[in-house]
Amino acid sequence: MSDKVEKLLRPIKYTSREFYPFILFLATITIVAVYAYTRQLSRGLGVTGLNDITIWGIYIVNFIFFIGISHAGIAISAAVRLFKSDLYKPIARIAEILTIVSLTMAGLSIVIDLGRPDRSYLLIVNYLLRFKESPLIWDITAVGTYLTLSSTYLYLSLRRDFKITSERVNGWQKKFYEFLIPSYEDEEHSTVDRISFWLSVTILPVMVMVHTTVAWIFALLGSRPLWFTAFAGPYYIVAAIASGLGSVVVIAAIMRKIYHWEEVFDPMIFKGLSNVSMLTTLIYIYMMLAEQIGALYAGPEAEFLVSYEWLFGSFSSIFWAMTTLGLIVPFLFLLYQAFKPGYVNINVSAVMCTLLVIAFWFKRYMIIVPTLSIGIQEVGIYTPTWVEISILFGTFALPILLYAILTKILPLMELEEH
Amino acid sequence: MSKMNRRDFLKSIGVAGIFVAFNQAISGYKKVGSNFLKKVVGTTYKPPVQGASFAMAIDVGACIGCRRCEYGCILENNIPEAPSNMHWIDLFEMTNETPVTSVENMPPVNGVIDYVDSPKEDHWYLSFNCFHCDNPPCTPVCPTGATYKDEDGLVLINYDICIGCRYCMTACPYNARRFNWWQPEHSPSRISPIDGSVVPLNEEVPLRVRGVTEKCTFCVHRVRDGLQPRCVEVCPTRARHFGDLNDPNSEVSLIVKNERTIRIRENLGTQPHLFYFTRGVKWNDEGEKL
DSSP, rough: HHHHHHHHHHHHHOTTTHHHHHHHHHHHHHHHHHHHHHHEEEHGGGGSSSOOOOOOOOOHHHHHHHHHOOOOOOOHHHHHHTTTTTGGGHHHHHHHOOOOOHHHHHHHHHHHHHHHGTTTHHHHHOOOOOOOTOOOHHHHHHHHHHHHHHHHHHHHHHHHHHHHHHHHHHHHHHHHHHHHSTTGGGHHHHHHHHHHHHHHHHHHHHHHHHHHHHHHHHHHHHTTTTTOOHHHHHHHHHHHHHHHHHHHHHHHHHHHHHHTTTTTSHHHHHHHHHHHHHHHHHHHHHHHHHHHHHHHHOOOHHHHHHHHHHHHHHHHOOOOOHHIIIHHHHHHHHHHHHHHHTTHHHHHHHHHHHHHHHHHHHHHHHHHHHGGGGGGOOOOOOOOOOHHHHHHHHHHHHHHHHHHHTTTTTTOOOOOOO | OOOOHHHHHHHHHHHHHHHHHHHHHHHHHHHHHHHHHHOOOOOOOOOOOOOEEEEEEETTOOOOOOHHHHHHHHHHHHHHOOOSSSOOEEEEEEEEEEEEGGGGGSSOOTSSOOSSSSSSEEEEEEOOOOOOOOOTTTTTTTSSEEEETTTTEEEEOOSSSSSOOOOOHOOOOOOOOOEOOOOOOOOOOOOOOOOOOOOETTTTTOOOOOOOOOOOOSSSHHHTTTOOOOHHHTTTTEEEEEETSSSHHHSHHHHHSOOOOTTTTTTGGGSSSEEOOSSSOOOOOOSOOO
């Protein structure tokens, strides 16, 4: 037992030599992005490739992408708690941290996209006046609730592990962990468990609403082809589950490798997560087909033009690369893995899930950009500038950086069985 | 339900009290919020004309594509010409084969915005500015209430509380809205491309800052004083007509009543206040009035 706890605390107690250059590398990318953003702040959004026709670009793509990634975390851990599936317990916290980090990034992406970030306090000042009408306010509400609930949930489950950790470390670390658990009592577990149970009951519907309201930001605009669909909510949720679980597979596989947690993570965890990801990818491909057939066969002019641009026009290379390499190939491998009894290849699964996650980023790009650049001549062609590209890399380096730092602070698994 | 002890009773009183207090707090907050805004806001418009519903009607047959309206608008409304080439009025050169009803995309697929000579044979000219819809899709989506529909039918923007999320721009089916991608630059005296005169900055129109949305206001500072919008005034062929739809004797009311008018993308239910009609072509190929 005690050996196991030691093993689980290894990331906190020891840091390998490779960790620092890795952090430095990520920090450099982030600093470049911060520089790019200061440039955007001082000169205006004109430094991006956006214009009066293609109004939204990479920042909004990032926003939808990170909201999607955030779905896996609490979903897994709430499911673990509600359905008492002990198999997935070891990855629950890894997934929860992913949720918090990616929700933060989603919020950041929206702020980066604002023309006047200095006035964003008006979102709070005018909140009650605008709540009944603006889908953006609905989304802020949903995301805010989700972030509050999930961080509370994470903190409550962490308290006990902070206590155990504080008993096993010395010096400033001990003080730090004791500082994190004010008024800790040994008898609080049963209360905390009860609170966590009801929190997970609450979080699951909130989670569904979060991505539905993200979809409604777009799906309630009657004039925008391929955004204005009734099934936007389910469509986005399916993508969120596929990409979210995919990223959990990737992160868990990396953790397993670098911290030598081969016996902690049952390979069946990877198989189970990949199976759900595979199934949702299949549903997603089906939904995409349904959407495109509708737009191509009977579509009004605008729908037809966007769909044509997707499949045969200027976005076709992205679309087909994304669909074949990013969706169909991973799907086929994961299908093969699902139906071969006892077969799990964690490394290949991780690679395939990486492809899947990247594909879903490009899918979000396909949602935003073609719809906003139809039927126009030179004026609306959108090419991201170096500012946007550096901020894009930065918004991927920063969450990895945050995650890497958090693995050095938070115990990544429940240290003791109840 | 045998008995309710004192503690439960106090609890329920407490819950009810919190509920009432919360509601009170919210209503108080609402008042404080709007007062606070009034103080912060510097963009002020003249009070709306009671009972009016302003609208515009454009005779596409009379329009010769000279774009005087576009330049007149730029000068009147302090639209920065640098660093971005912004204009509130878009004028599209369409081929004769394109019916108005096929304009399903904004800007129109078959329209050309950068043309030199006009009028051209077998072409007609389609002018867009903000449609000031009765049921505007752009105002409800605004997260701060910066854009709103006023009582006299004008859709306006409060430049001081716009946060630049550009949600209204994606919601607008007519691409009527413009964004200040850069810091707008104004020279104090501008030379009019219409008659070469020097035009100072208009003091009645607030200047915009970087990162906010703007669009046609139907020249709110003029029409609320009973004047015509600048684009209507400068049109050499009288293709543009402006008036109050609620006044049965106004020019626009008479046109809507007597002519066959259409509105763009009516299927969206926006009920735009920009009517298109034609009384036939009014110029020859040399651009001379018939």
